[in-house]
Amino acid sequence: MKHLLWIVVLLSAFAQAGDEKIAIYLDFEKAYMSNNVSSFSPWLGKEYKISQTLHIPGMGADTRSVSKRQLLASMKAVGKPSSMPHSAPENTVIESVGGNSFCASSTTLKKTIVGGDKYEEKEVRNVCFSQNGSKYLATSHNIDVYYRAL
DSSP states (O other): OHHHHHHHHHHHHHHHHHHHHHHHHHHHHHHHHHTOHHHHGGGEEEEEEEEEEEEETTTEEEEEEEOHHHHHHHHHHHOSOOOSOOOOGGGEEEEEEETTEEEEEEEEEEEEEETTEEEEEEEEEEEEEEEETTEEEEEEEEEEEEEEEO
């Protein structure tokens, strides 16, 4: 019975750590989607990189990468929040990468019209974080966008 209690305590601690990391990711995403440079830039590590890949049925995939500086300049130019759906905790998965690092993946869906045709747009977002002092900073950020004809 004593061993069972320890197992329950350990599982509870792992679940709580996972919930904290999900909250970190969701706070990061909120800042990213705000297109507010002053809210987003404190989340970025020195080596932060972002890339987005569009997967278009029948045409293939196209990947674009931008530097941290380019991304922040683009956010400043847009100046208004993104209309993309935000991730939900239940659609976010945490993967431990090592002692002070983790990656978070989430998936969102929305319906859209492209060239007059209806599509389902699925975004798979993956952000890796590394601990820097008392906070986590994003080191890499990949977004895969998939379209499916409806």
